[in-house]
Amino acid sequence: MYKIDRNLIVNTIKEMIMETTRTLGSEVIKSLESAFGNEKNNIAKNVLSKIIENQRIAKEENIPLCQDTGVCVCFIEIGRNLIFDYDLTEAINEGVSVGYTEGFLRKSVVKHPLNRINTKDNTPAVIHYDFIPGNKMIIHLAPKGGGSENMSTLKMLTPADGREGIINFVLETIENAGGKPCPPLIVGIGIGGNFEHVTYLAKKAIFRPIDDNAKIDEDRLLEVELLERINKLNVGPMGLGGNTTALAVKVNSAACHIASLPVAVNLQCHSARKKEVTLIGKEA
Ligand code: SF4
Known part of the structure; x- marks a missing residue:
């Protein structure tokens, strides 16, 4: 059997949050640039150019792409040969908490939809688990805007x-x-x-x-x-x-x-x- 160190999971989630909230993936940038090239409407072209400029500034100045830094959604694929002697959900949420706190990112999660009390560290994440063959774990993470x-x-x-x-x-x-x-x-x-x-x-x-x-x-x-x-x-x-x-x-x-x-x-x-x-x- 195989194991993944708990700290590695906490740090990986933290880094993923820090990076995704500040840097847009190259495929999205490419797609926005190609839309800018094809767009016929001048106002739309101007808006697209601002969105492209916004992501460049966010990356250069290491600041969030948007004021809404989202709720963390994860799809976790777990290799069937892995064993966990700790609570995986807890480890993921610790990574989320550290990422949003150390990254000075907006905390957008409330404890209950009616009492609206902020959890103050953007936990809990929404986590979906699935199983795959082998000894690896694939983490898909997205800070999803409201x-x-x-x-x-x-x-x-x-x-x-x-x-x-x-x-x-x-x-x-x-x-x-x-x-x-x-x-x-x-x-x-x-x-x-x-x-x-x-x-x-x-x-x-x-x-x-x-x-x-x-x-x-x-x-x-x-x-x-x-x-x-x-x-x-x-x-x-x-x-x-x-x-x-x-x-x-x-x-x-x-x-x-x-x-x-x-x-x-x-x-x-x-x-x-x-x-x-x-x-x-x-x-x-
Ligand atoms: S939906 Fe939310 S996260 Fe997305 S761009 Fe608008 S304000 Fe930002």
């Missing part, structure tokens, strides 16, 4: 609504959201599964690389058509019009009940902060 999360939606369609029903619901979501989720967006879509699983699929979709096309034909065709139709809505960067409303659309699907067609749309703002790190277990 503005784009607030405009995300879920609907239980019926099978009769079909593909057109999915498309209409996604377009309606983006149009109603306007500038509130801080477009240009990465649109994560879940279809199938059930009530809770479909939102998990949508969230996981925004972690996919921008240039990754869905493997399943039906999903890939939806990604292509939706990206085109979303960018014709004229919502534009920050909702001020233009042909750049989304940088990418990612569709994840799963098997579902014969009577159901669940759809979830998770919106990721232009501050699309995420990172993946792989830790290798040492023989115990």
Whole structure:
């Protein structure tokens, strides 16, 4: 069996938070630059240039990309040959606490949705676990902004609504959201599964690389058509019009009940902060 030192996990999460809140990934920058090149609307072009300049200043001056430094969302893939003699969730949350505290990042988590008492260290993170073969652990982490999360939606369609029903619901979501989720967006879509699983699929979709096309034909065709139709809505960067409303659309699907067609749309703002790190277990 294999082990990963607890301190390594705490420090890795801390570093991932420090980096992602200040530095946009190269794939997002490339995508914003290419959108700037293709954009026809002058106001939209100006907004895109400010977003590109903002990420450059954040990196150079080592300051957060946005005042909303998000809630930490992690997808953790755990090698089946790893053993943990400590509480992994506790270790991850310690990393989150140290990262947000030492990084002087805004603490955006409240203990209870009604008492609104701030936890003061941005814990707890939202953590999803999965198992993979081998002795490594892959950490996917994203500080997820509240503005784009607030405009995300879920609907239980019926099978009769079909593909057109999915498309209409996604377009309606983006149009109603306007500038509130801080477009240009990465649109994560879940279809199938059930009530809770479909939102998990949508969230996981925004972690996919921008240039990754869905493997399943039906999903890939939806990604292509939706990206085109979303960018014709004229919502534009920050909702001020233009042909750049989304940088990418990612569709994840799963098997579902014969009577159901669940759809979830998770919106990721232009501050699309995420990172993946792989830790290798040492023989115990
Ligand atoms: S939605 Fe994104 S860009 Fe907008 S305020 Fe929140 S984190 Fe910042």
